[in-house]
Amino acid sequence: MRIYKAKDYKDMSRKAANIISAQVTMKPDCTLGLATGSTPIGTYDQLVEWYEKGDIDFSEVTTVNLDEYKGLPRENDQSYYYFMHEHFFDRVNIDVSHTNLPDGTNPDEDAECARYEELIHSLGGVDLQLLGLGHNGHIGFNEPGEFFEKETHCVQLQESTIEANKRFFASADEVPKKAYTMGIKTIMQAKKILLLVSGADKAEIVKTAFFGPVTPAVPASILQMHSDVTLVVDEAAYSKIAE
Numbered sequence: 523m524r525i526y527k528a529k530d531y532k533d534m535s536r537k538a539a540n541i542i543s544a545q546v547t548m549k550p551d552c553t554l555g556l557a558t559g560s561t562p563i564g565t566y567d568q569l570v571e572w573y574e575k576g577d578i579d580f581s582e583v584t585t586v587n588l589d590e591y592k593g594l595p596r597e598n599d600q601s602y603y604y605f606m607h608e609h610f611f612d613r614v615n616i617d618v619s620h621t622n623l624p625d626g627t628n629p630d631e632d633a634e635c636a637r638y639e640e641l642i643h644s645l646g647g648v649d650l651q652l653l654g655l656g657h658n659g660h661i662g663f664n665e666p667g668e669f670f671e672k673e674t675h676c677v678q679l680q681e682s683t684i685e686a687n688k689r690f691f692a693s694a695d696e697v698p699k700k701a702y703t704m705g706i707k708t709i710m711q712a713k714k715i716l717l718l719v720s721g722a723d724k725a726e727i728v729k730t731a732f733f734g735p736v737t738p739a740v741p742a743s744i745l746q747m748h749s750d751v752t753l754v755v756d757e758a759a760y761s762k763i764a765e
């Protein structure tokens with residue numbers, strides 16, 4: 523695991539955008555695995571800024587997102603579909619027909635998971651997967667458990683995740699209780715992984731996940747086994763490592 527320490531959120535975002543930009547420059551028709559959450563917003567903003575300056579071209583890029591809430595229609599402003607359009611797709615020259623997310627409105631869980639997994643394989647896999655980190659060590663919506671869930675599946679969200687995400691909804695009751703997410707194997711099959719972590723509230727989980735044992739109780743810990751992971755972490759999130 524390569525670890526880049528960033529000064530703060532802005533610095534982390536710029537470093538991450540640089541890595542994505544290098545990927546797109548080296549392979550213009552690459553497949554990017556994308557993530558939502560507050561962590562990658564600054565990275566998307568930076569990429570948009572460079573796009574507006576003419577420094578990066580997304581016209582040949584394909585994207586697959588990690589996850590989506592089950593039951594939220596695309597036009598709901600908390601759906602990840604809406605998030606991706608708002609923060610990235612509608613601001614750059616990406617071909618929207620080349621952007622993909624699990625379909626949260628498909629009530630048939632087995633069919634939706636099979637469709638999404640198949641789609642990722644048909645694209646020849648993910649060249650660079652962007653990831654954030656949940657406070658309990660989740661990646662995508664792979665929650666802590668007794669084993670690593672392998673492929674795209676439908677999850678029951680944990681209380682702590684609902685709690686963390688309720689700030690985006692009117693109340694915790696409105697946060698969907700289920701989500702579709704790529705599985706650990708799907709994520710681990712990405713050729714490269716770029717993981718971003720920011721903030722003192724993530725310091726403990728950074729230590730546990732990347733400097734502790736590999737266990738499904740901390741899903742992100744599996745990333746220690748991937749051969750090409752870059753962790754970009756700001757000082758606040760790295761503060762427990764020095765202890």
Ligand SMILES: N[C@@H]1[C@@H](O)[C@H](O)[C@@H](COP(=O)(O)O)O[C@@H]1O
Pocket residue numbers: 557558559560561562588589653654655656657661662663683687
């Ligand atoms: N499904 C998403 C994850 O993909 C994200 O990485 C995580 C952290 O979010 P944040 O970046 O807002 O801390 O939470 C959500 O539950």
